[in-house]
Amino acid sequence: EDQVTQSPEALRLQEGESSSLNCSYTVSGLRGLFWYRQDPGKGPEFLFTLYSAGEEKEKERLKATLTKKESFLHITAPKPEDSATYLCAVNTGGFKTIFGAGTRLFVKA
Amino acid sequence: NAGVTQTPKFRILKIGQSMTLQCAQDMNHNYMYWYRQDPGMGLKLIYYSVGAGITDKGEVPNGYNVSRSTTEDFPLRLELAAPSQTSVYFCASSYKGGINTEAFFGQGTRLTVV
Numbered sequence: 001e002d003q004v005t006q007s008p009e010a011l012r013l014q015e016g017e018s019s020s021l022n023c024s025y026t027v028s029g030l031r032g033l034f035w036y037r038q039d040p041g042k043g044p045e046f047l048f049t050l051y052s053a054g055e056e057k058e059k060e061r062l063k064a065t066l067t068k069k070e071s072f073l074h075i076t077a078p079k080p081e082d083s084a085t086y087l088c089a090v091n092t093g094g095f096k097t098i099f100g101a102g103t104r105l106f107v108k109a
Numbered sequence: 110n111a112g113v114t115q116t117p118k119f120r121i122l123k124i125g126q127s128m129t130l131q132c133a134q135d136m137n138h139n140y141m142y143w144y145r146q147d148p149g150m151g152l153k154l155i156y157y158s159v160g161a162g163i164t165d166k167g168e169v170p171n172g173y174n175v176s177r178s179t180t181e182d183f184p185l186r187l188e189l190a191a192p193s194q195t196s197v198y199f200c201a202s203s204y205k206g207g208i209n210t211e212a213f214f215g216q217g218t219r220l221t222v223v
Contacts, residue, residue, distance in 0.1 A: 004151065041216070041217070042216055042217070043113070043199050043201070043214030043215050043216050043217055044152075044199070044212075044214045045214070046211045046212060046213070049211065087151070087152070089151070089152070094206075095142075095154065095157050095165075095167070095206060097154065098151065099151030099152040099153075100151050101149055101150055101151050102151070
């Protein structure tokens, strides 16, 4: 069965304390991996798409990487405004996209 | 530019009642989607549409119906509401579909069935 697992469930950081969020997947065939940010009471906001192992993408303090089994979202020197839930999703073809449950990130000033 | 607009934001239904969740987008996107998000679970696709007049079932379509008469609107109908349909519902749209999906989401409708 296709599965997407995100860890940790929650992460508490001090401002400036860099860390990484993990998205591991067991799927029949990865066509693309997506990262979204979701603020409380809001819909997910698209961040990145990664298509193949070794690919990396950056946006401000965020950097996403992809291997054959997992993806990492690295957060460098986070700020309180980076606090949100980060969702990972894997597309296995057509409209079959499997979402992980998310990692809730709290950044304290 | 409003993006994807969902109404209502909150709703409480009694078991057996029916309602329609409204979704409209102003980006001229062909692809539209309905997801539900339950606590501790990933988003699940209910229905999707690749254009006006064309809809198809997603992963969890039972208990729901959709229609797509225009490019802009994609309402989700709940018939005979059940407690299992208590969830947060998100509508989304995208210019392309599948692996090229950079989806834009609405703010969600929080539905409680009692």
